[in-house]
Amino acid sequence: MFERTPSSRKEQVQSSMKKPLILLTILLALLFATVRQAHESRSHRATAAGARVPLRDMIGVNAVVNNNPSDVARVAGWIRDYHKWYWYEATPGVYTWGTGSQGLDRFYGTLSSLGVKVMPDVELAPDWASSDGQPTGIPDAAAHARYLGRLVDHFGDTIAAVENYNEPSQTWESTRFPASVFGAMTAGDYDAVKAANPGIPLVLAGMAGPDTSYLDAANRASAGKFDVVNFHWYAEGDSTDGGKNPESGELISSIDQMAEWRDVNAPGKPIWITEFGWDTFMQPDGRKSRVFAPEASAANYLLRAIFMMQARGVEKGFVFTYRDPAVGSADLQGMYSSAGLVTNNAEMDGRKKPGWYYLATVKNVLGDYIFDRIVADGPNVYHYEYFVPGTEKRAAVLWAREGQRDSGYHLSYRGPAGTLVKPLDGLTTGMVSTTDGNLTLTERPLFVLHIATPTAVPARSATVTPRSARGVPAGDDFHQ
Numbered sequence: 001m002f003e004r005t006p007s008s009r010k011e012q013v014q015s016s017m018k019k020p021l022i023l024l025t026i027l028l029a030l031l032f033a034t035v036r037q038a039h040e041s042r043s044h045r046a047t048a049a050g051a052r053v054p055l056r057d058m059i060g061v062n063a064v065v066n067n068n069p070s071d072v073a074r075v076a077g078w079i080r081d082y083h084k085w086y087w088y089e090a091t092p093g094v095y096t097w098g099t100g101s102q103g104l105d106r107f108y109g110t111l112s113s114l115g116v117k118v119m120p121d122v123e124l125a126p127d128w129a130s131s132d133g134q135p136t137g138i139p140d141a142a143a144h145a146r147y148l149g150r151l152v153d154h155f156g157d158t159i160a161a162v163e164n165y166n167e168p169s170q171t172w173e174s175t176r177f178p179a180s181v182f183g184a185m186t187a188g189d190y191d192a193v194k195a196a197n198p199g200i201p202l203v204l205a206g207m208a209g210p211d212t213s214y215l216d217a218a219n220r221a222s223a224g225k226f227d228v229v230n231f232h233w234y235a236e237g238d239s240t241d242g243g244k245n246p247e248s249g250e251l252i253s254s255i256d257q258m259a260e261w262r263d264v265n266a267p268g269k270p271i272w273i274t275e276f277g278w279d280t281f282m283q284p285d286g287r288k289s290r291v292f293a294p295e296a297s298a299a300n301y302l303l304r305a306i307f308m309m310q311a312r313g314v315e316k317g318f319v320f321t322y323r324d325p326a327v328g329s330a331d332l333q334g335m336y337s338s339a340g341l342v343t344n345n346a347e348m349d350g351r352k353k354p355g356w357y358y359l360a361t362v363k364n365v366l367g368d369y370i371f372d373r374i375v376a377d378g379p380n381v382y383h384y385e386y387f388v389p390g391t392e393k394r395a396a397v398l399w400a401r402e403g404q405r406d407s408g409y410h411l412s413y414r415g416p417a418g419t420l421v422k423p424l425d426g427l428t429t430g431m432v433s434t435t436d437g438n439l440t441l442t443e444r445p446l447f448v449l450h451i452a453t454p455t456a457v458p459a460r461s462a463t464v465t466p467r468s469a470r471g472v473p474a475g476d477d478f479h480q
Contacts (some may be wrong), residue, residue, distance in 0.1 A: 049315040055386075056367035058238050058310055059359065060119075060276065060318035061341065065107050067322050068349050073114035074428065075341065075359040078320045079366075080163065080274055081108075083120035086135055089147055091125055095403040097154060108158050117160035119175075119203065121274070122148060137175050139165075140286050149192030152200055163274065165205035167232065169214040179214045183221025190225035201227035206274040208232055210254045212261040219265050227263050232275035234291050234336075235301070240406065242292030243278050245443075246305040247378060248404040255312045270315035277304055277320035280353060281329070281338035289335045296425070296444075297406040299354035300399070303362060303423065303445045307384055307397050310371045318360070360428040365421050365447055381413060381441065396448040400441035410442045418450030 048108045060078030067469040072079060087102045089095055098105035103198070108118050122144075129144065130137030148162060164186055168177040190202045206227040207214060211231070235249025243249070258271055278298040279289040293301055302319060324340035326332045327347070341359065343350035369386035372394075376383040380402055386395040396416050402409040423444060435448060 009155035011131055022317040031248040038052075043145060052370050053315060054368050054370055055306075055310070056363050057117075058314075058316055059306060059363065060195040060316055060320055061272070062321040064323065065102050065104060066348065069107065069110040069114060069116070071342075071349065071352075073111065073116045075356055075363060076116065076319070076322075077363070078117045078119060078160070078316060078318065079111060079322075081120050082166070083122050084124050084135070085122055085129075085139070085147060086126040087146075089129075092128055092143070095150060095154070097151075098475075102150050104155075108155060109434065112158045117157060117161055118155075119161040120151060121163040121166055121206075122151070123166040132175055134175070136173060139185065140179055140186050141181075144185055145188035145192040148189050149196045152193050152196035156197070161201045161203050161228070162189075162193055163203040163205060163230065164226075165353065166204050167208040168218075169207045169209075169211045171208075178223045179217035186218065187225045190222070203228040203274075206230045206232045206272075210257045210261075214255060215261060216265070224266060226269075227274050229258060229266055229272050230271050230272045231258055232320075233273055234276060235278070236290045237292075238290055239287055239403070241289040242282075243290060243301075244404045245297075245301050245401060245406065246308055247382075247401055251305060251308055252312065255309065255314060259313060266393075271313065272318070273309060273314055274316070274318040275320040276317060277302070277336070277339040278472060279336065279338040281324075281332040283329070283333050285438060287333070289333065289337075291335060291339070293405070295355070297355050299358040299423070299425075302355050303358055304399060304401075305384070306362070307382075307445065311374055311377075311384055319355075354425040357425050357427060358423040361421070361423045361430040364429050365449075366367060366395055366397075369393075376378050380409075380411065383413075383415065392451045394450050394452060396450065397445055398439065398448065399443060399445040400442055401443050406443045408443075410440055413439050415439050415442045415480060416448050418448045420445040421449065 061076040124135040125139040235244040278293040324344040326337035341356040417437040
């Protein structure tokens with residue numbers, strides 16, 4: 001019988017240890033490959049959905065008929081008009097688009113001449129076409145379809161799309177709009193719009209959040225007769241701390257939920273988010289709406305949300321809203337009442353908030369750029385790359401954050417060298433300088449314009465400044 005020497009026993013032990021290590025290595029490699037494949041699958045789904053459009057054509061804003069068209073055109077490539085049917089057909093068959101204080105011929109025509117694409121969102125109903133005689137009643141489907149057809153026929157190419165209602169999935173309305181009834185109305189709307197102008201997309205009414213259950217029933221009842229999947233998203237928090245930032249406000253999970261539904265039920269159709277935004281009014285006693293953010297933080301969040309949406313395949317994003325819906329403090333305290341890019345001055349456009357200037361900077365500086373890829377995607381560092389098709393022009397969009405709200409967070413990061421643009425309140429092209437690539441990232445997105453594609457910089461190259469060493473507040477990027 002062979003008796004092992006001490007050295008042979010050592011080899012046996014080493015051999016027995018190697019086997020589980022090899023197995024662990026294989027398992028880790030398989031896990032990494034699976035995660036990477038899932039990420040690449042999501043990225044492929046985003047680009048395949050048709051989201052690679054220039055930023056100027058991705059950014060929209062919700063508007064009303066007496067907003068200043070020339071100022072609106074400086075921040076957005078699209079408008080979504082809250083088009084109240086009862087204003088324009090108070091009497092059956094009598095249309096007043098070109099008359100009265102709500103005259104649309106001039107408003108739509110001016111916006112179109114400025115290069116802004118117009119989408120009426122036909123909401124509510126006149127008393128004669130409502131199930132209960134009230135604007136919030138269920139619309140008569142035949143009358144609704146007829147109205148959309150006449151609207152499209154009248155405005156021709158002045159409008160670029162039509163949305164057929166606003167938040168039919170609201171559960172808090174006294175009169176509910178059943179999904180099956182809404183879906184049947186949508187099918188008629190689609191036929192009427194296409195008969196008037198086959199090239200006009202019918203955008204499905206924006207859902208109140210990613211309500212895929214309502215969508216299921218509406219989709220079945222409409223037989224899929226719509227061109228765009230559409231929902232609304234807000235980063236709700238609480239009345240003590242206000243709203244959350246887009247990174248922690250379930251934006252990504254909401255988009256993923258809608259994209260998964262779309263891929264199964266409406267493959268190939270684009271996704272739009274036609275409402276998102278943050279209130280900026282805080283009551284004297286410190287109470288806030290659940291979507292409150294200080295003006296500077298709200299401006300940061302708007303930009304970050306737009307970049308995150310486009311990176312995940314959303315084709316259009318419409319800021320809510322161009323002008324604060326409310327005027328006095330008693331009304332401004334309501335949810336969504338102070339979410340405007342400009343204040344409300346007696347139902348006219350007032351002071352421009354930082355968000356207006358930040359969006360103008362995006363349109364002026366990055367308007368021709370198209371999303372390319374994600375270099376870093378959190379949890380602290382965000383680095384997205386953009387490009388201008390047919391050129392060597394590139395742009396890096398970068399920011400940093402920690403937690404659910406802006407807090408003065410910043411860190412060091414090695415990015416590309418080039419022209420550095422920092423959005424700034426009061427400027428429409430930002431503060432411009434040059435950088436060698438050694439950047440200090442804050443909660444406000446920075447843009448670095450450069451040539452050709454840089455070497456990808458992993459998130460771990462960032463140097464995080466500990467909270468205790470930051471000296472909060474940190475300049476003009478922290479506002480409480």
